[in-house]
Amino acid sequence: MTPEEFRKAGHELIDWIADYRTRIPALPVRARVRPGEVRAGLPASAPVSTDTFGDLMTDLEQIIVPGITQVQHPMHYGWFPSNASLASVLGDIASSGLGTLGISWESCPSLTELEEVVCDWLRQLTGLSDQWRGTIHDTASTACVTAMILARERASALSKNGAGLQGMTAPLIVYSTAQAHSSVAKAVQLAGFGNDNLRYVAEDPYTRAMLPEALAEAVAQDLAAGNIPAGIVCSVGATGTTAMDPVAAIAAIANRHSVWLHVDAAMAGSAMLLPECRHLWQGVEQADSLAWNPHKWMGTILDTALFYVRDVPHLERVMSTNPSYLRSAADGEVTQYRDWGIPLGRRFRALKLWFHLRLDGIDAIQARLRRDLDNAQWLKQQVEAADDWEVLAPVELQTVCIRHVPRDVQGNPISGEALDRHTLAWVERINASGSAFLSPSVLDGRWMARVSIGVEGTGREHVARLWQLLQEAV
Amino acid sequence: MTPEEFRKAGHELIDWIADYRTRIPALPVRARVRPGEVRAGLPASAPVSTDTFGDLMTDLEQIIVPGITQVQHPMHYGWFPSNASLASVLGDIASSGLGTLGISWESCPSLTELEEVVCDWLRQLTGLSDQWRGTIHDTASTACVTAMILARERASALSKNGAGLQGMTAPLIVYSTAQAHSSVAKAVQLAGFGNDNLRYVAEDPYTRAMLPEALAEAVAQDLAAGNIPAGIVCSVGATGTTAMDPVAAIAAIANRHSVWLHVDAAMAGSAMLLPECRHLWQGVEQADSLAWNPHKWMGTILDTALFYVRDVPHLERVMSTNPSYLRSAADGEVTQYRDWGIPLGRRFRALKLWFHLRLDGIDAIQARLRRDLDNAQWLKQQVEAADDWEVLAPVELQTVCIRHVPRDVQGNPISGEALDRHTLAWVERINASGSAFLSPSVLDGRWMARVSIGVEGTGREHVARLWQLLQEAV
Numbered sequence: 012m013t014p015e016e017f018r019k020a021g022h023e024l025i026d027w028i029a030d031y032r033t034r035i036p037a038l039p040v041r042a043r044v045r046p047g048e049v050r051a052g053l054p055a056s057a058p059v060s061t062d063t064f065g066d067l068m069t070d071l072e073q074i075i076v077p078g079i080t081q082v083q084h085p086m087h088y089g090w091f092p093s094n095a096s097l098a099s100v101l102g103d104i105a106s107s108g109l110g111t112l113g114i115s116w117e118s119c120p121s122l123t124e125l126e127e128v129v130c131d132w133l134r135q136l137t138g139l140s141d142q143w144r145g146t147i148h149d150t151a152s153t154a155c156v157t158a159m160i161l162a163r164e165r166a167s168a169l170s171k172n173g174a175g176l177q178g179m180t181a182p183l184i185v186y187s188t189a190q191a192h193s194s195v196a197k198a199v200q201l202a203g204f205g206n207d208n209l210r211y212v213a214e215d216p217y218t219r220a221m222l223p224e225a226l227a228e229a230v231a232q233d234l235a236a237g238n239i240p241a242g243i244v245c246s247v248g249a250t251g252t253t254a255m256d257p258v259a260a261i262a263a264i265a266n267r268h269s270v271w272l273h274v275d276a277a278m279a280g281s282a283m284l285l286p287e288c289r290h291l292w293q294g295v296e297q298a299d300s301l302a303w304n305p306h307k308w309m310g311t312i313l314d315t316a317l318f319y320v321r322d323v324p325h326l327e328r329v330m331s332t333n334p335s336y337l338r339s340a341a342d343g344e345v346t347q348y349r350d351w352g353i354p355l356g357r358r359f360r361a362l363k364l365w366f367h368l369r370l371d372g373i374d375a376i377q378a379r380l381r382r383d384l385d386n387a388q389w390l391k392q393q394v395e396a397a398d399d400w401e402v403l404a405p406v407e408l409q410t411v412c413i414r415h416v417p418r419d420v421q422g423n424p425i426s427g428e429a430l431d432r433h434t435l436a437w438v439e440r441i442n443a444s445g446s447a448f449l450s451p452s453v454l455d456g457r458w459m460a461r462v463s464i465g466v467e468g469t470g471r472e473h474v475a476r477l478w479q480l481l482q483e484a485v
Numbered sequence: 486m487t488p489e490e491f492r493k494a495g496h497e498l499i500d501w502i503a504d505y506r507t508r509i510p511a512l513p514v515r516a517r518v519r520p521g522e523v524r525a526g527l528p529a530s531a532p533v534s535t536d537t538f539g540d541l542m543t544d545l546e547q548i549i550v551p552g553i554t555q556v557q558h559p560m561h562y563g564w565f566p567s568n569a570s571l572a573s574v575l576g577d578i579a580s581s582g583l584g585t586l587g588i589s590w591e592s593c594p595s596l597t598e599l600e601e602v603v604c605d606w607l608r609q610l611t612g613l614s615d616q617w618r619g620t621i622h623d624t625a626s627t628a629c630v631t632a633m634i635l636a637r638e639r640a641s642a643l644s645k646n647g648a649g650l651q652g653m654t655a656p657l658i659v660y661s662t663a664q665a666h667s668s669v670a671k672a673v674q675l676a677g678f679g680n681d682n683l684r685y686v687a688e689d690p691y692t693r694a695m696l697p698e699a700l701a702e703a704v705a706q707d708l709a710a711g712n713i714p715a716g717i718v719c720s721v722g723a724t725g726t727t728a729m730d731p732v733a734a735i736a737a738i739a740n741r742h743s744v745w746l747h748v749d750a751a752m753a754g755s756a757m758l759l760p761e762c763r764h765l766w767q768g769v770e771q772a773d774s775l776a777w778n779p780h781k782w783m784g785t786i787l788d789t790a791l792f793y794v795r796d797v798p799h800l801e802r803v804m805s806t807n808p809s810y811l812r813s814a815a816d817g818e819v820t821q822y823r824d825w826g827i828p829l830g831r832r833f834r835a836l837k838l839w840f841h842l843r844l845d846g847i848d849a850i851q852a853r854l855r856r857d858l859d860n861a862q863w864l865k866q867q868v869e870a871a872d873d874w875e876v877l878a879p880v881e882l883q884t885v886c887i888r889h890v891p892r893d894v895q896g897n898p899i900s901g902e903a904l905d906r907h908t909l910a911w912v913e914r915i916n917a918s919g920s921a922f923l924s925p926s927v928l929d930g931r932w933m934a935r936v937s938i939g940v941e942g943t944g945r946e947h948v949a950r951l952w953q954l955l956q957e958a959v
Contacts, residue, residue, distance in 0.1 A: 012570065012571040012572045012575075013571070014506040014507045015503065016571070017502070017506070017574065017575065018499060018500060018503035020575055021499035021502070021503065021575065021578070022496055022499055024499075024578055024579060024582070025491075025492060025495035025496055025498075025499055025582075026492060027582075028578075028582030029489065029491050029492035030488070031582065031583070032582070032584075033488045042591070042593070042594050042595070044594050046590070046594075046815050046819045047598070047818075047819075048594070049594055049598035049599065050601060050602055053598075053599070055602075056609055057606040057607075057609070057610055057842050057843075057847055058842070058843055058846065058847075059846075059847070059848075060848075061844060061845065061846035061848075061849070064575075064844065067839075067840060067843055067844065071579060075583075075595045075599065075836075076595075078594040078595030078598065079583065079585055079593050079594075080585075080591060080592050080593055080594075082584070082585065082586045082592070089592075090592065090810065090811075093584075093586040093830075095581070095584030096486065097486040097487070097491040098486045100491065100581045100582060101486075101491065101495065101498060101538075103577075103581040104495070104498055104502075104581055105498060105545060107569070107577040107578055108498070108499075108505065108506070108574060109502075109505070109553065110506075110556070110557045110567075110568075110569030110574065111553055111554075112554075112564070112567040112787065114564065116520070117515075117516070117554060118554050118563075119516070119553050119554055120520075120522070120523055120552040121516070121518075121523045121550075121552030121553055122553075124521070124522075124524040124527075124552065125523065125527065125549065128524055131529070132531040133531075135530055136531055149623060149828050149830075149831075150828040150829055150830045152827060152828045152829045153827050153828050156827055160675055163677070170677075170679055171674035171675070171677070171679055171680065172674075172679070172680050173679055173680065173681050174656065174679045174681050174682070175650070175656075175674075175677050175679020175680075175681070175682055176649070176650045176651050176677035176678075176679070177650050177651060177653045177657060177677065177678065177682070178656070178679055178681075179651045182649075182651055182652070183651060193808040193811070193829075194806070196806065197804070197806050200645035200646075200649075200803075201645070201804075201827065202677065203644075203645070204650075204651065205644055205646070205647055205649020205650070205651065205652060206646050206647065206649075207649065207652075208648070208649055250808070250810060251810065306830070312581060313586065314828075314830065314832055330671070330675075332667035332668070332670065334667040334724070334926075335925070335926050335927035335932075336564065336725065336924055336925075336926040336927075336935065337564075337667070337924075340913075341520050344520040344521075345521075353626060353627050354623050354624035354626045354788075355624055355626045355668055356623075356624045356626070356780070356787055358787055362549075365541075368531050369535065369536040369540070369541055370486060370538065370541065371486060372533075372534060372535035373531055373532075373533070374535075375535070439814075450810055451809070452808075453809035453810075458809075
């Protein structure tokens with residue numbers, strides 16, 4: 012395809028995207044396709060001749076769009092806000108158009124240095140000290156695997172350079188809570204620790220925050236048994252109920268025993284753009300690594316996960332490679348991000364953050380986050396004031412965990428499996444309607460509904476409409 | 486930013502990209518910035534007020550573009566071809582514009598099912614049997630880490646579910662050659678094996694291909710010592726000289742001992758789109774996993790790395806998580822790609838391949854690859870026929886490894902460090918000129934120049950021009 016053919020098709024595509032984003036509120040929130048339906052609409056083999064751009068746009072509209080759950084829809088309250096602000100989309104388009112290659116500083120100095128700059132901008136905007144240096148990963152899951160490998164290599168004195176983890180004579184142990192995101196257990200497994208060496212520390216029964224005294228006891232027991240405490244994952248805003256592990260108290264224990272402390276603030280990190288929320292991760296300066304996703308609530312399009320560390324030399328010792336074909340005269344003077352993570356090659360992801368922050372501005376982003384915090388508190392109040400409705404966990408940020416608990420014929424609140432059936436049924440009625448979308452989740456062994464507020468287009472009127480739908484659905 | 490503001494800026498950006506891609510041939514190939522120069526041009530903190538789109542485009546032009554090494558330039562012969570075909574750029578733009586979220590089938594059925602379809606199209610186009618199922622990773626490095634974890638978990642009978650790799654009593658061993666990409670040693674380290682347990686098997690001194698009899702002997706020695714052979718990485722087109730390990734002979738050894746065989750065809754996989762090249766990975770059907778990057782020579786914009794496996798149940802057992810907040814009614818009927826790799830969230834990457842294959846067409850892609858093979862043979866002949874020039878390795882595909890070996894005052898060919906200084910000096914003269922770019926590499930302890938042909942815009946006239954520049958530079 013020539014640049015002129017690209018120009019023509021590109022203009023059509025920009026118009027299509029602008030129109031699409033305009034009409035999202037009129038689309039059903041949840042995709043209405045059956046398993047295999049999209050696949051069935053596509054040829055089983057690649058075309059032998061070329062198609063026109065018009066053919067492709069027709070298929071995009073008729074086959075692809077119906078199979079999209081609209082996470083940009085103002086009535087999307089599922090999983091987490093996965094905002095793709097149009098300012099950041101422009102940055103992403105610039106990245107695609109430039110066609111750069113990030114494998115070393117020399118292959119694209121701008122890619123490396125803009126990434127350093129925007130990671131530092133975000134460091135300042137979230138109130139972190141200049142002890143931290145950041146990079147962009149695809150997801151917080153990958154950041155967590157990286158953190159667990161850093162923990163393993165610190166506790167094993169760089170066993171990777173010798174006999175590996177399999178050469179250790181005493182088991183290395185990782186601590187978290189059962190509220191931690193599923194990626195934490197996965198990271199512990201992928202890094203080779205094994206499930207037996209992951210300790211779920213006791214939580215506060217209401218806030219679901221890790222109990223530091225329970226952590227201290229678990230660490231003491233492992234030390235007494237001859238095990239080696241290696242890593243702790245502290246959730247700042249755990250997935251289920253946005254539980255906030257107490258970072259300062261946990262960090263004190265971690266530092267006492269030189270255990271790597273990783274703070275997983277994948278969703279809640281966006282809140283740290285608001286000074287009034289930073290008490291929620293007080294003590295973070297004593298952690299070793301930290302991840303949060305601007306591609307969630309803040310709204311820089313996926314994939315944009317920030318990973319910060321304090322001990323860069325350790326990071327580079329663990330992740331570095333220096334083959335001859337990647338050496339350059341600038342080595343030693345520049346950052347080589349290939350030595351900061353798993354992949355060698357990288358896209359020019361920093362452009363998304365650069366465009367987003369410069370075009371939308373931090374003031375507007377902060378105002379939107381505060382709007383969402385207010386809306387969550389408003390919904391919490393409505394639910395608490397209504398008969399037969401319950402709010403199940405503290406509303407620390409923008410997620411409201413709720414249940415509707417009707418009475419049986421004897422006038423007693425239903426419970427157990429009957430309650431589960433009721434919850435899943437009314438959530439499914441809402442999701443199937445296409446008017447709104449919620450993702451149910453299990454808390455204390457029973458299903459609940461998570462209302463995750465924070466889509467860019469979600470105003471008070473949408474949350475009020477949701478509350479109306481909730482009451483009609485039960 | 487509203488859709489209408491996006492529309493206006495988007496049109497400007499499309500025109501800018503089309504113009505940019507048109508003027509790349511007039512830009513210096515290697516970026517001419519000093520370390521820190523791009524960073525120095527950018528504010529140390531995020532702006533407090535918003536900037537206009539015009540401001541941003543001015544900075545993109547004045548600060549970012551000078552810091553880009555132009556891998557789309559027809560005179561770029563460095564590292565590997567990192568083509569970003571404009572058809573695939575359109576697909577990438579569609580992905581950005583849609584703003585989808587890939588965390589489960591339900592979050593975007595189209596994303597999952599189109600990925601299944603295009604991975605299967607590419608499977609057929611590279612002549613693989615239907616025993617293989619594929620997914621898209623960011624890079625072959627990540628695919629290699631995944632493969633090494635799959636190897637570890639097969640050899641350790643899913644130790645991740647118990648005491649982990651650290652619970653093994655006999656060391657698990659991985660085999661490769663010293664020609665393998667640096668990501669192989671890194672993957673072995675990250676997966677916890679440790680460097681001591683990575684065996685570099687002897688190679689043929691000219692082809693640099695692994696010697697199967699040396700592999701058989703290494704495996705036998707480990708078995709005799711009570712070690713557990715766990716993984717083999719077979720390079721189909723190793724980075725330095727495009728060395729081709731003999732897959733069939735290696736697979737026979739791997740299968741005899743149930744060792745996981747990963748085929749790393751990151752660069753050379755594109756060649757398998759040509760039936761006449763497939764003898765180069767004969768035996769691939771007996772491997773366990775396989776990775777190659779359409780984002781290299783084929784030209785689907787980075788990041789597009791294909792990862793195929795045959796034993797999907799093993800893959801899912803190793804990589805799966807199933808937290809309650811990600812469960813849906815479709816589970817069991819659909820593919821959940823979160824259980825196929827490290828990250829949970831994924832972009833809609835399949836669109837890039839879909840647009841590329843449909844708009845450019847496989848015929849045109851194949852014709853371009855054949856052009857590049859011809860150009861490499863042509864250059865090889867010129868170098869071989871010239872006085873004082875040497876071709877150092879077989880030209881299996883599109884990479885030509887060369888040295889210029891002048892005579893000293895006694896009329897003897899220079900060697901040792903004098904030869905290294907000469908090689909690095911003339912390569913640097915070419916790179917500094919901006920007229921072309923080569924990446925030097927070490928072979929048998931001495932520097933050489935790698936001429937990696939295959940940029941979309943590189944015709945015979947460009948390769949002829951390079952040969953002229955080479956002769957002038959020495």
